[in-house]
Amino acid sequence: MTSPAALAHPRFSLTEPLPVPAPGAGPAQLPRLLPRHGAVPVRLTDHLRAYGPVPYRGRSGHLIREAAAAGLTGRGGAAFPVHRKLAAVAGAPEPVVIGNGAEGEPASNKDKSLLWISPHLVLDGLQLAAEAVGSLTIGLYVHRNPRLLRHLQVALAERVDARADRAPVELIEAPSRFLAGEASSLASVVTGGAALPRLKDPRLSERGVAGRPTLVQNVETLAHLALIARYGAGWFRAVGTSAEPGSMLTTLYQASGRADVTEAALGTPLADLLSLAGAGAVLVGGYHGAWLATPEAAGLRLSNATLRPAGAFVGAGVLAALPAGRCGLAETARVVRYLALESAGQCGPCFNGLPRMAAALSVLALPEGPRAARRGMGGRWPDRAAARADLERWTGLVEGRGACHHPDGTARLVRSALRVFAAEAGLHCRGQCTGTEARPFLPLPPEPAIDAADWS
Ligand SMILES: Cc1cc2nc3c(=O)[nH]c(=O)nc-3n(C[C@H](O)[C@H](O)[C@H](O)COP(=O)(O)O)c2cc1C
Ligand code: SF4
DSSP states (O other): OOOOSSOOOOOOOOSSOOOOOOTTOSOSSSOSSOTTTTSOOOOHHHHHHHHOSOOOOSSSHHHHHHHHHHTOBOTTTTOOBHHHHHHHHTTSSSOEEEEEEOOOOTTOOHHHHHHHHOHHHHHHHHHHHHHHHTOOEEEEEEESOHHHHHHHHHHHHHHHHHTOOSSOEEEEEEOSSGGGGSHHHHHHHHHTSOSOOOSSOSOTTTSOGGGSOEEEEEHHHHHHHHHHHHHHHHHHTTSBOSSSBSEEEEEEEOTTSOEEEEEEETTOBHHHHSOOTTEEEEEESGGGSEEEEHHHHHTOBSSHHHHGGGTOOOTTOEEEEEETTSOHHHHHHHHHHHHHHTOOSOSHHHHHHHHHHHHHHHHHHOOSOHHHHHHHTTTOOOOHHHHHHHHHHHHHHHTTOSSSSHHHHHHHHHHHHHHHTHHHHHHHHTTOOOOOOOSOOSOOOSSOOOOGGGGO
16 A cells, blocks of 8 residues: 555535534434435535535544444444544554455445445545544555446545545455455455465554554444544434444345345344245344344344344344245355355364365255255265264364354354254255255355465
């Protein structure tokens, strides 16, 4: 990354005066982040008319306190308190700030939608986070997509013309890999290396991009920060729960086949987001998330407080209602095969454990009767019961033993599948399957990239 030479003072080229929002005066209802979802991207002039100029603070402490009062947590999956990450980097020598828009999870579309429709909210948040930690080196790391990149270049050029930014923003393409958005992997790519997670400490807040203290925030987190800076913590807390305030973007897959990105208040009943009639099970939290039985999901909410006891968490907001005719074991087997191929192969338990889990799941998931299965296995009898027992054991063995959370997330998905689809697994062990529709439901890239060159 290049370091900006000088601080650019914000100045707006618009002739008419811009409204300066009063605290608490933000949109009373949702949506807050995607006001024109499904329609035209918001241009800078419209953005400035709606929200006013970027509310720079001129110093770091104020916005960090506001983020703490708002209770804003990261929307990239781990829900870590934002003020603690800002405070860890504030005042460090030459810090780097990166907006994470890699969105490596194939089932998630919320960051791409946000960057496409409301890029200036993200870019405002990026500038404000950089100001809060005293950084002039800013990057936006985005999913590799030529159209999206061009769109963001235009948005950045609009801001240069309007002199809206304190410091320039460098766009960095994320490799199309599941792990590319993991924060230490991101730091490696931005420094010029491969998209591989870091095996050891120190934390990125101490040594990240090019060895400099680094703040990485998800792009949705930054958009929320931009609104909190304008309308205040009280406004942010007007939706959500007291422990998990605010809203989040969710990517919803309905059993009907409809997929959509929707903003929802934390604490919203899952049944208000997904139509559960006709759902065989519900996937919560994406491919590092967990399956829930439909009646169980019907009583739960979009909040870690209610999901955690069920072994699930909101993650980056991917929710899927599996249609009743689909085999949950077959769906899980496809996803785990993908996740195994996406292992960076740096840690033994992940490198060896994930492919074994994927292979065992594919045996357990074999949908056809014993004769067809025997044919497929070259005459050998596929021992589904042994595969099931191996899976139970291996989920415990890989967990907590990788340098990153990839094996933990994969193990969580497999464990939840064994629990929620236990009756189906019993049928499979007898060579039967209730699935009536073999077409895959959960989205995956056409063919996982396994070539080493694809890591950069
Ligand atoms: C395997 C893995 C993949 C991840 N992929 C992404 C991603 O694509 N986008 C993202 O924002 N965060 C991703 N994360 C989380 C990041 O490591 C990091 O916590 C996050 O970007 C920080 O932003 P936040 O605190 O605003 O959520 C991933 C984490 C793991 C373990
Ligand atoms: S746990 Fe897996 S994905 Fe993570 S660094 Fe180790 S080998 Fe790579």
